[in-house]
Amino acid sequence: MLKNRLPRLKKSLGQHFLKNKNIIRKIVNAAGIDSSDTVVEIGPGGGALTEEILKRNPKILVCVEIDPEMVEFLKEKFKSHENFKILNEDAKKFDFSQAGNSLKILGNLPYNVSTVIIRNLLNHINTIHSAVFMTQKEVANRLTSTSGKDYGYLPALLQNFFKIEKLFDVPPSAFVPPPKVWSTVFKMTPLNFRMEEKELKEFENFLKRAFSNRRKKLKNNVGKPPSTELEEIFQKRAEEIPPTEMLSLFRKIWQMAPK
Numbered sequence: 569m570l571k572n573r574l575p576r577l578k579k580s581l582g583q584h585f586l587k588n589k590n591i592i593r594k595i596v597n598a599a600g601i602d603s604s605d606t607v608v609e610i611g612p613g614g615g616a617l618t619e620e621i622l623k624r625n626p627k628i629l630v631c632v633e634i635d636p637e638m639v640e641f642l643k644e645k646f647k648s649h650e651n652f653k654i655l656n657e658d659a660k661k662f663d664f665s666q667a668g669n670s671l672k673i674l675g676n677l678p679y680n681v682s683t684v685i686i687r688n689l690l691n692h693i694n695t696i697h698s699a700v701f702m703t704q705k706e707v708a709n710r711l712t713s714t715s716g717k718d719y720g721y722l723p724a725l726l727q728n729f730f731k732i733e734k735l736f737d738v739p740p741s742a743f744v745p746p747p748k749v750w751s752t753v754f755k756m757t758p759l760n761f762r763m764e765e766k767e768l769k770e771f772e773n774f775l776k777r778a779f780s781n782r783r784k785k786l787k788n789n790v791g792k793p794p795s796t797e798l799e800e801i802f803q804k805r806a807e808e809i810p811p812t813e814m815l816s817l818f819r820k821i822w823q824m825a826p827k
């Protein structure tokens with residue numbers, strides 16, 4: 569019988585696989601999985617985290633992997649686990665409601681598309697219990713910052729919807745092949761705040777415009793303030809305005825705008 573061999577690694581898909589067992593355990597511990605949980609793993613690759621997740625015996629584990637060769641490899645590797653399911657899909661567009669609800673999501677994310685995958689969570693926030701991700705350190709720093717050079721449109725958007733907490737850093741030596749940069753594990757937990765789709769789209773556009781030229785003041789990036797009350801804040805740069813203030817500013821402007 570042919571041995572189930574790990575397929576050739578593909579750099580273009582960010583395939584840096586975890587080999588450090590302590591780190592693997594720490595990541596899975598951070599997700600707090602037990603036998604009543606529905607778990608989604610993004611980018612299982614060779615199955616390093618998958619194996620550890622299955623040891624916790626969740627009710628069901630749904631893996632989302634874009635590489636069909638890895639999908640076939642993992643189907644064979646975990647065929648004896650009835651609670652293991654794998655989908656050959658793109659996590660950037662994955663509809664998380666397919667997997668169930670109150671999902672505990674986990675992933676050592678492909679670094680080149682990590683922020684697009686994380687942005688997709690917002691579209692499915694009602695199905696999520698929590699998410700534990702590893703990305704390159706710089707991305708984690710950006711997502712958790714509330715002002716200054718690391719801060720930008722995505723943290724301003726996401727921090728209104730999720731609590732985002734950094735957990736620990738991981739050195740390049742924990743992976744094969746080692747990436748060039750350090751990584752950080754962090755946890756995202758949905759807050760109670762929600763927005764209608766139309767308003768969310770406008771809020772996101774507003775933030776993109778506000779941060780479009782970082783050195784310029786808000787008035788130069790988004791236009792004249794719609795009332796004298798807002799003149800002072802329009803003199804600031806977007807990177808000086810924390811996420812919750814961005815939201816209340818947007819809502820004031822949105823209420824004044826003709827519909």
Ligand code: SAM
Pocket residue numbers: 581582583584585586587610611612613614615616617632633634635638657658659660675676677678679681
């Ligand atoms: N979980 C494994 C580990 O920790 O060893 C692999 C992590 S590796 C950094 C990222 C994985 O995500 C790869 O298996 C890659 O094929 C997969 N991937 C890349 N882009 C993807 C996408 N858009 N949707 C789903 N999986 C993707």
